[in-house]
Amino acid sequence: MLSIQNVYFDFANQPVFSDLNLEMKQGDFAFIIGKSGAGKTTLLQFIYFNLKPHSGNIILQDFNSATIKSKDIPLIRRKIGVVFQDFKLLKNRNVYDNLAFVLEVTNTTRKEIKRKVNNALSEVGLSHKRLNMPDELSGGEKQRVAIARALLNDPILILADEPTGNLDPETSNEILDILLKINKSGTAVLVATHNYDIVRKVNTRIFKIEDGKVVKGILKTNTN
Numbered sequence: 001m002l003s004i005q006n007v008y009f010d011f012a013n014q015p016v017f018s019d020l021n022l023e024m025k026q027g028d029f030a031f032i033i034g035k036s037g038a039g040k041t042t043l044l045q046f047i048y049f050n051l052k053p054h055s056g057n058i059i060l061q062d063f064n065s066a067t068i069k070s071k072d073i074p075l076i077r078r079k080i081g082v083v084f085q086d087f088k089l090l091k092n093r094n095v096y097d098n099l100a101f102v103l104e105v106t107n108t109t110r111k112e113i114k115r116k117v118n119n120a121l122s123e124v125g126l127s128h129k130r131l132n133m134p135d136e137l138s139g140g141e142k143q144r145v146a147i148a149r150a151l152l153n154d155p156i157l158i159l160a161d162e163p164t165g166n167l168d169p170e171t172s173n174e175i176l177d178i179l180l181k182i183n184k185s186g187t188a189v190l191v192a193t194h195n196y197d198i199v200r201k202v203n204t205r206i207f208k209i210e211d212g213k214v215v216k217g218i219l220k221t222n223t224n
């Protein structure tokens with residue numbers, strides 16, 4: 001489903017990736033780890049077709065970074081759900097409207113919007129908060145709204161960039177559990193994090209970025 005091949009990338013001649021390679025199959029759950037500045041966020045930006053490698057290829061389903069047309073980028077993005085450390089909710093809209101907003105820009109009927117938003121909120125256990133404003137939610141609840149928002153277009157892949165970065169350990173575990181549950185229903189999930197506590201909890205693939213490459217490793221022998 002996702003293949004990253006021989007990627008070279010630099011910011012102003014400062015190399016971030018020298019030879020990056022990574023493969024994910026449909027339904028995989030994987031972590032990207034690596035110290036701050038290693039390139040985790042940059043890697044997620046490639047997969048979202050927000051940044052383009054200077055050489056090499058990012059291939060997601062039928063789309064290749066080397067040949068994708070700008071008009072096709074919104075199509076592939078609709079298949080990807082994104083979750084950030086700082087939630088990125090719209091402050092002046094309630095929970096329901098934060099989600100509905102995503103679908104209003106597509107050609108979705110009001111009835112269909114209602115069904116999808118309610119399903120997504122129920123998926124993350126937040127149906128009862130649908131009329132609350134973001135400021136009335138805890139950090140964990142905000143992140144659950146953000147995850148619900150990421151689910152709206154039935155993505156094939158969820159990209160989560162430090163999803164527990166602003167959360168306490170207990171809440172971080174709840175967020176991890178929700179991501180695992182989503183993965184069980186068939187959606188691939190890729191989590192970039194330096195929260196090794198959550199990484200240790202899951203027996204799954206870990207891509208460690210070091211010196212511009214992915215070093216596959218088992219966390220217990222490979223923490224930093």
Ligand SMILES: Nc1ncnc2c1ncn2[C@@H]1O[C@H](COP(=O)(O)OP(=O)(O)O)[C@@H](O)[C@H]1O
Pocket residue numbers: 011012016034035036037038039040041042043
């Ligand atoms: N927009 C940018 N302009 C220049 N350098 C950048 C930019 N974004 C990231 N970098 C640099 O690229 C490297 C990788 O950054 P990033 O992908 O954010 O790492 P991580 O998410 O692992 O902390 C860092 O050295 C960072 O300073």
Ligand SMILES: [Mg+2]
Pocket residue numbers: 040041042161
């Ligand atoms: Mg980052």
